Amino acid sequence: MKLQIFLFLLFLPAVMILASCEKEGGEQKHKVSRHQSDESHNAGQNCISCHKEGGGGEGWFTAAATVYDSSFAQVYPNATIKLYSGPNGTGTLKHVIEVDAKGNFYTTEALDFGTGLYPAVEGATGTNYMSFSITTGECASCHGVSTNKIWAR
Numbered sequence: 666m667k668l669q670i671f672l673f674l675l676f677l678p679a680v681m682i683l684a685s686c687e688k689e690g691g692e693q694k695h696k697v698s699r700h701q702s703d704e705s706h707n708a709g710q711n712c713i714s715c716h717k718e719g720g721g722g723e724g725w726f727t728a729a730a731t732v733y734d735s736s737f738a739q740v741y742p743n744a745t746i747k748l749y750s751g752p753n754g755t756g757t758l759k760h761v762i763e764v765d766a767k768g769n770f771y772t773t774e775a776l777d778f779g780t781g782l783y784p785a786v787e788g789a790t791g792t793n794y795m796s797f798s799i800t801t802g803e804c805a806s807c808h809g810v811s812t813n814k815i816w817a818r
């Protein structure tokens with residue numbers, strides 16, 4: 666009995682260290698949306714209000730939001746988000762994020778916004794370009810709040 670308690674106390678710190686590492690790994694987990702994937706949720710909400718350091722969401726997103734069709738009532742699945750260094754698809758294509766089957770896109774990858782990147786949303790029949798550049802991937806801090814929802818054609 667005594668030996669068991671001794672062994673338990675001996676290994677307790679190791680178990681605690683392992684558990685905390687696992688937790689840290691969970692929060693930092695690498696998550697990127699893909700065409701056809703369906704692991705996301707909460708369409709239309711500001712993903713990054715939760716998916717940020719201390720926000721409780723699994724993975725801290727550097728860009729995330731939901732894409733709708735032209736009715737703004739239905740989500741538009743499997744579109745593609747592109748971030749360019751210049752307006753209207755000019756300059757360098759810096760980042761590509763695939764929208765999933767639920768119309769949501771998200772990434773935990775470090776995005777290099779520099780002095781600003783111009784978003785574009787590529788749908789099946791065309792591309793919509795945002796006319797000015799952004800330095801944050803929190804698209805839903807504006808879209809669905811102070812301007813239209815993001816949409817694809």
Ligand code: HEC
Binds near residue numbers: 713715722723730731
């Ligand atoms: C209200 C807080 C909140 C919002 C808003 C939110 N999430 Fe989450 N999300 C969570 C939490 C908590 C988890 C972990 C538990 C779970 O899976 O429900 C999670 C998990 C996830 C996962 C991982 C699922 C898995 O199985 O690995 C993805 C992907 C995800 N969220 C994407 C999104 C996207 C995209 C948005 C915005 C459209 C979003 N979330 C909005 C809190 C949120």
Ligand code: HEC
Binds near residue numbers: 746784801806
């Ligand atoms: C600072 C606020 C803000 C942020 C952040 C933002 N947008 Fe925008 N976006 C706007 C405004 C305002 C417009 C309308 C004027 C325009 O087209 O430039 C717009 C327009 C657009 C358009 C063109 C829509 C159309 O009808 O042609 C697309 C596409 C777009 N945004 C995508 C995105 C994506 C994707 C993100 C995140 C990576 C994002 N935006 C982040 C404010 C923002």
